[in-house]
């Protein structure tokens with residue numbers, strides 16, 4: 001089967017079995033290895049990407065479901081080699097340690113910022129509840145998202 | 156221990172403790188994690204944030220095959236035959252067995268007991284033990300091939316309980332004064348038996364290794380690993396290779412926490428054997444299920460503890476027995492036990508101490524390194540004792556620690572005089588002040604007094620204190636004789652050469668920072684060479700919180716020498732002159748820190764060059780209906796010597812503290828027939844952002860003069876102190892002491908209601924009888940709590 005959808009602004013055409021995981025299509029067929037696999041069963045969120053703006057676990061999505069959608073991955077965030085506000089905030093606050101959860105966290109954070117909810121501690125915790133981090137204790141990730149939210153409001 | 160049952164509410168008016176009251180942080184403390192533009196930013200941060208960083212599974216090697224491991228499904232058995240089913244065309248794949256190992260069938264570490272693959276005729280000693288390997292050109296073929304392999308075995312009786320085990324990996328005794336005699340003199344004696352279970356590191360990146368055969372007959376492995384030279388040593392021995400033929404390159408590593416200290420050697424050997432056989436790159440990327448089933452965990456332990464207090468209120472005697480479960484093979488167990496034993500007394504002055512420890516072999520997967528490395532197990536017991544002593548003496552747990560904590564000039568049970576950098580009291584006071592401990596403790600106390608039968612939740616606050624020896628134990632650093640190098644290249648670049656790995660803790664940031672500061676150049680002017688054994692010297696493993704202190708110290712000395720040499724030769728400042736002053740390379744080797752050398756036989760002398768100190772205060776709610784614990788707030792004060800990079804250091808404190816909270820509350824491996832039952836992320840739970848409290852980290856700096864920059868290390872310290880603080884808070888809330896970690900809802904509820912206590916952690920249940928219900932459906936536990944000290948006053952009365 002051939003599937004057509006948009007990835008990071010580019011139209012793509014993928015020939016694959018419809019049950020092939022979107023995660024594998026991204027990582028192996030499209031060489032977008034920024035999206036990570038931590039569990040393969042929807043528990044860790046390391047594979048989080050945005051489909052039409054919603055955070056999904058790419059390990060649970062068959063490529064057939066991506067047909068006609070717009071997919072965004074971590075590779076889309078930096079513009080012309082410059083970190084975006086959220087990435088920059090992660091860098092400054094220490095929100096990324098080993099970095100393996102980071103792409104997924106960033107996508108969950110992007111969706112949260114786009115949603116426009118008040119960047120309270122509680123709301124941010126809720127927004128990243130599907131993304132496990134074993135390194136940071138979450139404190140600095142939450143600060144990073146709050147800092148980015150503040151900078152976007154200020155801008 | 157009784158469920159609070161008073162019917163009148165006695166909370167004085169005006170004394171309230173609303174659920175959301177945060178612990179108070181002193182106003183002059185920097186906001187944790189506040190962006191500090193003056194500090195260098197994480198060196199590899201941009202790559203990690205853009206998805207460009209290449210972790211092992213992101214690396215592409217054209218034509219690579221996929222490797223898999225055939226594992227045992229019994230805890231102990233004789234391997235009689237590896238059967239390859241004729242229904243499969245075996246020419247499509249390669250199969251490797253023990254017979255194909257060119258060198259010794261040994262995973263080289265402390266001992267030589269662990270085989271790379273169990274040979275036919277050999278003994279399987281644990282579930283998920285590697286017996287054969289397969290590589291195939293694609294995953295589907297690999298899966299099909301795996302289905303056509305069978306292990307024919309003869310089952311042997313297995314041992315699961317370290318107390319019943321008869322095979323010992325190591326034993327140690329630490330003794331000072333006469334503990335038995337002093338115990339008889341004591342006015343108060345408290346004893347208890349504490350048990351802790353396995354803990355899974357659960358780095359979010361699974362173990363991964365890719366082996367690439369080279370034309371010269373050697374193999375290069377690229378993997379997720381902490382210790383390139385451990386892997387290198389293992390390859391040389393099992394693959395019968397010289398120094399140059401075995402090459403180990405660290406890929407970006409998605410967390411380790413000790414879990415990638417020794418196990419990567421096993422995977423590197425497996426991938427290499429397959430790659431040498433099929434003559435192409437072979438990828439061995441574990442999935443989560445395989446990773447949890449097969450790789451190392453934190454050692455379960457039983458700690459029997461007796462403490463004696465004199466009639467003047469001094470701690471005068473400690474008798475401690477530590478039993479650790481090493482699992483089926485030795486791995487690093489002797490060193491883990493050693494650290495556990497040396498920390499078992501806790502950070503308290505006591506003239507009469509006897510600590511014995513033994514590590515036993517069971518038929519469970521080998522246990523190994525995990526952040527804290529034996530100390531979290533024994534310090535949990537030590538702090539439980541102190542908190543129970545405070546209760547028995549009707550003293551504040553804070554005051555008791557103020558009184559007993561080591562001060563400068565005190566002597567530890569190994570005879571080590573704590574000459575400097577002794578900050579137990581500082582971290583204690585910092586945590587107590589930031590959490591307003593006394594006031595909060597008084598409040599929770601009166602809330603408990605006034606609680607009615609209908610109360611649904613109980614709030615408690617708990618305190619714990621710990622010490623953690625910096626760097627390798629005893630003579631470890633001397634034996635390692637690590638080297639770190641600094642290079643000035645011909646074209647004027649400054650390059651750091653060490654084998655110290657980055658796995659999130661910040662090695663690649665603090666090293667250039669230290670070197671740049673010493674040389675008087677900008678952070679960005681200092682490069683760091685890849686962790687590749689063909690390029691960098693053996694600076695020892697990246698473990699034991701030793702990187703900042705030991706290797707960082709070597710780099711500073713190398714930089715001082717380089718700076719002096721360039722400035723002498725040119726008469727100009729290093730920053731002005733260095734670009735034309737190369738090539739030059741400075742190799743700096745470890746020289747022992749000042750102090751009494753440690754005697755490995757008598758366990759006397761300086762066990763560590765210095766200690767880090769940590770205090771933790773936890774506030775939590777216990778749901779009295781479900782036994783669930785919600786940790787609401789946490790203050791962690793840690794002394795790591797001179798801090799190099801506050802943001803990274805806080806990151807270590809926060810991350811380590813949350814791992815400790817997970818250890819205390821929810822993280823438990825359950826075993827049946829020696830196999831981990833909850834071997835998936837859906838069943839082995841770690842704290843999410845919703846479970847995690849806000850963690851307020853306080854950095855305390857008591858510099859260590861033996862290191863040129865005064866640093867002592869921080870990685871493991873927070874792990875020692877969180878769990879006992881949580882259990883103290885559960886007691887404060889409910890009046891119940893939980894002696895087993897984790898303090899799961901089932902254990903708390905059983906303690907509150909006097910119902911059947913779930914089985915102790917860390918011990919495998921026997922295999923269920925055929926036709927019995929699946930083990931997951933069995934009700935938890937028997938009604939008996941084994942190993943409880945009969946006179947334990949903290950137990951149900």
Ligand code: FES
Pocket residue numbers: 036037038039040041042043044045046047048057058059060
């Ligand atoms: S890999 Fe998709 S949720 Fe873990």
Ligand code: FES
Pocket residue numbers: 095096097098099100101102132133134135136359409410659
């Ligand atoms: S930074 Fe390592 S798992 Fe989040």
